[in-house]
Amino acid sequence: MKPLLTKPLLPYHASLFLLMTLTGFALSTLVDEYIILISILVVEYVILLIILLHVYDKYMKPIRKTSQTVDELVKGNYRARVHHSAGGSIGELNNKLNVLARNLSEFQIQEKVQEEQLSTLIDNxxxxxxxxxxxxxxxxxxxxxxxxxxxxxxxxxxxxxxxxxxxxxxxxxxxxxxxxxxxxxxxxxxxxxxxxxxxxxxxxxxxxxxxxxxxxxxxxxxITHLKKLELMRKDFVANVSHELKTPITSITGFAETLKNGAKNDPASLDRFLTIIYDESTRMQGLIEDLLTLSKLEKDEFEITRTVVDMTQLVQEILPVVDQRAEQKGITLTTHVDDSITIQADAERIKQVMINLLTNAISYTLKDGDVNLSITDEGDTVHIQVSDNGIGIPEKAVPRIFERFYRVDKARSRNTGGTGLGLAIVKHIIEVHDGCINVESEPEKGSVFHVYLPKYDPALS
Ligand SMILES: Nc1ncnc2c1ncn2[C@@H]1O[C@H](COP(=O)(O)OP(=O)(O)O)[C@@H](O)[C@H]1O
Ligand SMILES: [Mg+2]
Missing domain, CATH: 3.30.450.20 (PAS domain)
Structure with missing residues (x-):
């Protein structure tokens, strides 16, 4: 047994001595032998001491431990537990206290987690x-x-x-x-x-x-990005209106002049009708380009990829651009590496090449040179359209793919441009997961490089 005669036991000891003294007096009248009396008292003392220690260990000590744990819990230390193994009601009380402490501790952890989650949420x-x-x-x-x-x-x-x-x-x-x-x-x-x-x-x-x-x-x-989009939309509407207004004003003007008598003069009639025809064609081109752009920009827009033979594709587009080149005396040369095929939307790729070649011809002076070359570069196809035309000033290069951006508005209009050609080209190349870049020097010429993956990245 552990030495437990500590301070709290002193009053009990005192009572023990008192009890023994009283017993001593009582027995002294019955027992004559002094030594027997002492022996009885010693045995009695030992028995009572054992009982006292047992009571202390079984009841007092667990209560003190429980009380200490409660003190810790009151202080907010929810990790405190009663470790004393007591039986009976005190044991039950300790078990319940431990459950309570565990619940409090879980509650505290949950609260902390929630607090952290909230502050992370607020901060992020x-x-x-x-x-x-x-x-x-x-x-x-x-x-x-x-x-x-x-x-x-x-x-x-x-x-x-x-x-x-x-x-x-x-x-x-x-x-x-x-x-x-x-x-x-x-x-x-x-x-x-x-x-x-x-x-x-x-x-x-x-x-x-x-x-x-x-x-x-x-x-x-x-909301900066939303404001920018709003501004872009406003700009776009203003640009479209402006682009449409010019041909409409001219058509109305010339039609009115004809109506007011010019129709009777065969030369004027012919000249004005040609202007009206040209302006309507321009409007038609603009509307077609706008429809193409809006189709390409739709989220659900998807290209239909087929296996496209590049040599054949070039044969199909040449008649469209040859005539324009001939009219300006421009020499149009082509080079296509043998048997290149790509998985792409043939009609859209044709549109890219026609737009780039039309630009090259439009922005090259009489008797210039335009070249289309298509080379095999492993997984990609490199389409290159070069000219020795007027070139593009350095600061304008990053802007030429914007809708309606033109370096020289009048020149573009005279060649039937809508200012949307390169915006369409860029879109088509992007939906094919390709890229486009330009090298250009004013008065020397320009080279447009297009890189397209040969295989559909979604399938390979
Ligand atoms: N090959 C080229 N050489 C010089 N300038 C070019 C060339 N291609 C495009 N540009 C410039 O980029 C502008 C935008 O081209 P594009 O979108 O096709 O519109 P558009 O040809 O209808 O004006 C043109 O107005 C022109 O200023
Ligand atoms: Mg163009």
Whole structure:
């Protein structure tokens, strides 16, 4: 047995001595022999001591251990457990206490995980987030907000929003959200780094369970890409209208002149009708190009790939461009490596080559040279259209694939161009998983390189 005569047992010891003294007195009247009396008292002491120690070990000690564990739990240490193996009601109590401690500990872990998930979510959301209380103090700003407005969280948290945020629209959003107690949406521009960004801000009121306003959460979205798309769409509509207006004005004008008497003059009649015919053809070309582009840009647009023999393809497009080249006295030469086949949409690839060759012929002066060469480069086919024409100024090169972009508007129009040819070419090449690039020098000429994969990447 372990030495357990520690401090808490002192009162029990004292009682033991008292009891023994009383027993000694009682026995002294019955037992004459002094030595027998002492022996009885010693045996009694030992028996009582054993009983006392047993009581302490079985009841007192577990209760003390349990109480210590409860103290730990009260302090918030939910990992504390009672390890004492006690039986009976105390054992049962300890088991229940351990279950309670385990539940509390799981609850704490869950709470921590949820808290972490929430803060990860808030920090990684792609919108800026600010939490303002009903007095206007900022309680939380997330990482995205800091990338938008700069600084650290402690530059904002704990301060009044109007003291640390200079933006008037943000002030207005907070004030109106508090005033109207409903979601408010505004937008503003903000310089982030060197870029001007369009930000949409939504203020949402926060209510407590008694429906009393407790603050507002401000969400800020970067809507620059949407603004750019909107701008592009507006530009596109303006461009299309402008492109259509020119031929229509001219058709109406000449038709009116004819109607007002010019039809009686055979020379004017012929000249004006030719103009009307040319302008209608231009409009037709423009509309066809617009329809092609809109078809290519549709999400569900898919090409139909077949095995295309390049030599045969070139034979089919030559008659279309030969005549134009001849009219300008341009020498058109072609070179195609033997037996090249690719898996592609034949009609679309023809369109690419016709557009590139038409450009080469259009932007090359009389008696120039245009060459089409198709070479086998293993898994890719290299189509090269070169000319010794007017070339493209360096700063215009990145823009020539934009819709309606032309280096020289008048020259393009005179050659029947719509400004959409290269935009269409680029689209077609991209849907074939290929790429296009240009080398050009003003007054020397241009080379357009197209690289197309020979095999359908989706199948190989
Ligand atoms: N081979 C070329 N040589 C010089 N400039 C070219 C050539 N190909 C294209 N360009 C320039 O790129 C512009 C855009 O071409 P494109 O989209 O085909 O429109 P379009 O030919 O109808 O004007 C042309 O207006 C022209 O300025
Ligand atoms: Mg063109």
């Amino acid at each position: 959301t792609q919108s800026g987030l600010v939490l303002v209380d009903e007095k206007g103090y900022i309680h939380l700003v997330n990482r995205k907000f800091l990338t938008m407005f700069g600084g650290n969280a402690h530059d904002y948290q704990g301060f009044l929003y109007y003291d640390v945020l200079a933006n008037e629209t943000i002030h207005e959003t907070v004030q109106d959200t508090f005033l109207y107690e409903k979601n408010m949406t505004y937008s503003f521009t903000q310089i982030i780094g060197v870029e001007k960004k369009y930000i949409e801000i939504v203020g949402a009121p926060i209510f407590n369970e008694r429906n009393i306003l407790k603050g507002a959460v401000l969400l800020m979205y970067d």
